[in-house]
Amino acid sequence: MRLELDRIGHAYLGRPVFEDLSLALGEGEVVALVGPSGCGKTTVLQIAAGLIDPLRGRVRRHYRRHAVVFQEPRLLPWLTARDNIAYGLAARGIGRTERRATADRRAAEVGLLERDLDKYPAELSGGMRQRTAVARALATDPEIVYFDEPFTAVDVGLRRVLQDLVIAASAREKFSALFVTHDLAEAVRLAHRIVVLSGRQEGIVAERTLDGMPGQRDDRSVFETVQAWMQDPAFADLFDGDRD
Amino acid sequence: MRHGLAFLGWAGRYLWSGWAGAAGLFCIAAAWQAGHELYGSFILPAPLETVREVAKLAQDEAFRHAARETAERAGLGFGLAVLIGTTAGIAAGYSCAAMRLMRPVVTVILGVPPIAWIVLALIWFGASGGTAIMTVVVASLPISFAGGLEGVATRDRGLDAMARSFGAGPFMRLRTVTAPHMVSYLFPAWTTTAGSAWKVTVMAELLSNAGGLGGDLASARALFDIPRVTAIVLVTVGFALFTEYAVLQPVRDRLEQWRQAGQPWGVKR
Numbered sequence: 447m448r449l450e451l452d453r454i455g456h457a458y459l460g461r462p463v464f465e466d467l468s469l470a471l472g473e474g475e476v477v478a479l480v481g482p483s484g485c486g487k488t489t490v491l492q493i494a495a496g497l498i499d500p501l502r503g504r505v506r507r508h509y510r511r512h513a514v515v516f517q518e519p520r521l522l523p524w525l526t527a528r529d530n531i532a533y534g535l536a537a538r539g540i541g542r543t544e545r546r547a548t549a550d551r552r553a554a555e556v557g558l559l560e561r562d563l564d565k566y567p568a569e570l571s572g573g574m575r576q577r578t579a580v581a582r583a584l585a586t587d588p589e590i591v592y593f594d595e596p597f598t599a600v601d602v603g604l605r606r607v608l609q610d611l612v613i614a615a616s617a618r619e620k621f622s623a624l625f626v627t628h629d630l631a632e633a634v635r636l637a638h639r640i641v642v643l644s645g646r647q648e649g650i651v652a653e654r655t656l657d658g659m660p661g662q663r664d665d666r667s668v669f670e671t672v673q674a675w676m677q678d679p680a681f682a683d684l685f686d687g688d689r690d
Numbered sequence: 691m692r693h694g695l696a697f698l699g700w701a702g703r704y705l706w707s708g709w710a711g712a713a714g715l716f717c718i719a720a721a722w723q724a725g726h727e728l729y730g731s732f733i734l735p736a737p738l739e740t741v742r743e744v745a746k747l748a749q750d751e752a753f754r755h756a757a758r759e760t761a762e763r764a765g766l767g768f769g770l771a772v773l774i775g776t777t778a779g780i781a782a783g784y785s786c787a788a789m790r791l792m793r794p795v796v797t798v799i800l801g802v803p804p805i806a807w808i809v810l811a812l813i814w815f816g817a818s819g820g821t822a823i824m825t826v827v828v829a830s831l832p833i834s835f836a837g838g839l840e841g842v843a844t845r846d847r848g849l850d851a852m853a854r855s856f857g858a859g860p861f862m863r864l865r866t867v868t869a870p871h872m873v874s875y876l877f878p879a880w881t882t883t884a885g886s887a888w889k890v891t892v893m894a895e896l897l898s899n900a901g902g903l904g905g906d907l908a909s910a911r912a913l914f915d916i917p918r919v920t921a922i923v924l925v926t927v928g929f930a931l932f933t934e935y936a937v938l939q940p941v942r943d944r945l946e947q948w949r950q951a952g953q954p955w956g957v958k959r
Contacts, residue, residue, distance in 0.1 A: 495855055496855075497851050497854065497855060511857075512855075513855070513856065514852070514855040514856075516848070516851075516852060518848065520848055520849055520851075520852040522849060522866060522867065522870070523948055523952070524870040524946075524948040525866075525948075533853075533856060533858075533866070534856040534857075536862075536866075537853070537856045537857050537858040537859075537862060538857065565951070566948045566951035566952065568948070568951050568952030569951050569952070586856065592855075
């Protein structure tokens with residue numbers, strides 16, 4: 447196991463978000479965490495990534511390095527795309543030449559052009575910024591990558607491209623990933639396992655292991671899986687528009 | 691090589707933008723000339739007359755010494771005010787308790803008129819350079835403090851969390867996340883500090899009779915040497931212009947190049 451969340455619980459200003467939540471992430475495993483908005487998906491991710499401390503429970507990490515891809519790109523506006531990609535490397539104290547070489551390689555992997563690397567984030571399009579953020583996460587050779595609804599703000603076509611990019615990278619580099627999303631189709635496309643978080647503070651309400659490998663499922667099977675789950679009471683929260 | 695060329699391009703653009711500033715200054719000179727023609731040389735010497743007086747004074751060893759003295763005092767006062775004020779401001783920005791404690795203190799310090807500090811400093815330091823330096827420090831420290839405080843307090847927490855997720859330590863986060871953001875708060879504060887440093891130094895020198903340009907101004911006033919008075923004023927203003935446009939602005943421009951990158955075409959200068 448790379449990561450174990452053991453009966454964690456959290457509350458904001460006394461209002462509980464979830465209680466007794468346990469979740470484990472195996473080596474090379476991509477787990478999608480889905481749930482309606484406001485159910486605490488991001489909080490679980492932030493606890494796992496060590497950005498906030500849980501009120502209760504324990505987090506066990508059996509890895510050296512992780513990286514986070516946030517919902518917004520969160521690029522430093524005063525650094526060029528190249529320096530942004532190399533930020534995690536700079537934080538680890540890696541020398542300039544090596545940083546540059548790694549950043550150039552990772553940028554090419556996510557489909558950024560050489561000439562864009564000297565631009566500041568303000569000069570990049572939304573999709574290019576999110577590509578930069580993905581490259582920045584991959585540049586540190588992480589053992590776990592945390593994705594916090596990273597592709598919600600990009601258009602449908604680009605979202606597919608970025609998903610494929612994540613699928614290819616995780617297959618190639620064998621990192622584990624916790625992928626938070628509210629889009630069930632996205633979860634079915636790129637995960638090995640799907641965990642559904644309740645919208646009523648009930649913790650994990652369902653867990654499904656998907657057949658086959660991510661990237662090998664065609665659109666038809668993804669669509670049919672999602673359609674089948676829509677009838678499933680465990681997924682009712684996700685499709686319930688009346689919930690407050 | 692590429693960096694060298696980029697620097698030259700930037701420097702050229704910066705110098706070229708000086709024309710607009712010069713145009714503004716010449717507008718002031720024109721208004722000044724109009725005032726001179728209305729009231730005559732005794733009330734308001736002509737700009738050209740003043741410039742000639744400045745040229746004459748520049749040959750005078752005693753005047754050069756006085757100007758250097760004022761420059762040293764103002765510079766030292768500015769440096770101390772910026773250093774202490776900014777450091778304390780950054781520290782206070784990171785600590786809510788310190789911020790709440792320091793804010794009223796700053797208001798109190800700002801509320802005491804500089805002239806009162808001069809009187810106090812005169813009693814403590816006597817008629818020496820210390821009076822001018824202390825007055826500058828006390829009068830302009832709160833501005834830098836407020837700049838540093840606001841800069842840190844308004845830093846982007848999301849970027850800070852991002853930096854933490856990559857394992858960046860507190861110093862690296864200050865350097866890469868907070869400091870570049872603070873620039874836009876600190877530079878206005880520092881320009882105000884630099885401007886008031888010159889004014890307050892001359893005022894303190896004049897009142898404490900501690901030599902420097904202020905002392906010169908006092909004797910010129912006593913002798914009713916009006917061209918000399920305007921010449922000294924012109925020199926002081928020249929110093930202030932120099933610190934702002936030859937020292938502070940170029941540094942700010944270099945540090946904030948990323949802002950220009952975000953501006954649409956045609957707005958870039």
